[in-house]
Amino acid sequence: MQDTPAIGPHALIELADLLRQPAVSQVFVLADANTIRLCYPRLRDFLPENHITIEIPDGEEYKVLATCETVWEALTEARADRFAVLVNLGGGVVTDLGGFCAALYKRGIRFVQVPTTLLAQVDASVGGKTGVDFQNFKNQLGVFQVPAAVFIEPRFLNTLEPRQLKSGYAEVVKHWLIADAAAFENHRRTGFFVDEWAPIIRESVLTKERIVAADPLESGLRKVLNFGHTVGHALESYLLSLPGREILHGEAVAAGMICESWLSMKKGLLSEEDLDKIETFLFSVFEKVQFVTLETDAIAELALQDKKNAGSIINCTLLEGIGHAIYDQSISVAEIAESLRYYHWLLS
Numbered sequence: 001m002q003d004t005p006a007i008g009p010h011a012l013i014e015l016a017d018l019l020r021q022p023a024v025s026q027v028f029v030l031a032d033a034n035t036i037r038l039c040y041p042r043l044r045d046f047l048p049e050n051h052i053t054i055e056i057p058d059g060e061e062y063k064v065l066a067t068c069e070t071v072w073e074a075l076t077e078a079r080a081d082r083f084a085v086l087v088n089l090g091g092g093v094v095t096d097l098g099g100f101c102a103a104l105y106k107r108g109i110r111f112v113q114v115p116t117t118l119l120a121q122v123d124a125s126v127g128g129k130t131g132v133d134f135q136n137f138k139n140q141l142g143v144f145q146v147p148a149a150v151f152i153e154p155r156f157l158n159t160l161e162p163r164q165l166k167s168g169y170a171e172v173v174k175h176w177l178i179a180d181a182a183a184f185e186n187h188r189r190t191g192f193f194v195d196e197w198a199p200i201i202r203e204s205v206l207t208k209e210r211i212v213a214a215d216p217l218e219s220g221l222r223k224v225l226n227f228g229h230t231v232g233h234a235l236e237s238y239l240l241s242l243p244g245r246e247i248l249h250g251e252a253v254a255a256g257m258i259c260e261s262w263l264s265m266k267k268g269l270l271s272e273e274d275l276d277k278i279e280t281f282l283f284s285v286f287e288k289v290q291f292v293t294l295e296t297d298a299i300a301e302l303a304l305q306d307k308k309n310a311g312s313i314i315n316c317t318l319l320e321g322i323g324h325a326i327y328d329q330s331i332s333v334a335e336i337a338e339s340l341r342y343y344h345w346l347l348s
């Protein structure tokens, strides 16, 4: 288990201390086209002078093996040894892909996460899931590998686009729905209005850390962190495979949480009143994801690739009331398709 992330203005000072240790032979910084421009200039002063940057294009479509090859090429050309450290500076794409590259290079070099999106600060940088997409299936290739440390500087969020901020907010809401009813109730009343992100990040990271500590390799409890993802990943994979139908991870998870809350209600686990609260709140933040009813069966089929499944049994995480999630709830492709039709019908 990794140490608790450093969160706040002191985080980058702590990063500098770690990188100065004699056991570090070389420092590599992995960034995407946006974070190299917007975040790297603010990080540079905390890095040793002789560090090397590796830039990849930005976007989910680049979270693939071909991009890893370019990272491994850069490490190999610079003769990075096993004492090198990779600093992943970016959103969930960079932290997932960078962690995966570090875990495989020479059978594993250390990496640290410097997340720059809300999504990566509250979720992707914590807990050691690393990986890439394959044949449009989300995180189909990956390993559990904890970073040497995580350094969260909320001020990186100042340059983030509002749509990306909302995408990260979906994972924050997920943490409330699975583990913190009181936080959901408070924030539901104020709506999506946040003037200081640090307390929300801290609270979300603590929730995720507590769950990961109890089950780091997702053999049981950790599956609650996947609430919204059985349907959400199916939707994301479906839309990723089609030109011009892009969707952000958090947007898919928000839609997935509505579908999976509806499934929870259908199975008698969640009241209609709580379902309504969840839908109303999520639709106050997120636009409805567009698909036609004819597509629901094809989307639902993709849940057969979910990592929580056992053979052809789709194991979903459902809500047993707000603030409490239960995992390994078997659902059928037909039920997922029905939940998507319900979602499609909402606000129509």
Ligand SMILES: NC(=O)c1ccc[n+]([C@@H]2O[C@H](COP(=O)([O-])OP(=O)(O)OC[C@H]3O[C@@H](n4cnc5c(N)ncnc54)[C@H](O)[C@@H]3O)[C@@H](O)[C@H]2O)c1
Pocket: 032, 033, 034, 035, 038, 039, 058, 059, 060, 063, 090, 091, 092, 093, 094, 096, 116, 117, 118, 119, 120, 123, 124, 125, 126, 127, 128, 129, 130, 138, 139, 156, 157, 158, 159, 160, 161, 164, 167, 168, 171, 249, 250
């Ligand atoms: N490993 C995990 O536990 C975990 C958890 C949740 C999500 N994820 C993964 O994370 C990915 C999504 O991550 P994301 O939402 O951060 O997307 P992302 O990494 O694609 O970043 C979103 C966009 O914001 C830009 N950006 C990043 N930081 C910026 C900043 N400070 N200012 C301006 N622009 C900035 C990026 O260049 C990109 O264009 C998905 O692949 C998802 O599967 C992983």
Ligand SMILES: O=C(O)C(=O)C[C@@H](O)[C@H](O)[C@H](O)COP(=O)(O)O
Pocket: 123, 127, 129, 138, 139, 171, 218, 222, 225, 226, 229, 233, 307
């Ligand atoms: O950390 C976890 O565990 C999660 O499930 C967090 C999710 O928000 C995240 O999207 C994760 O990458 C999904 O993992 P996967 O195993 O369903 O690919």
Ligand SMILES: [Zn+2]
Pocket: 123, 171, 229, 249, 253
């Ligand atoms: Zn997620």
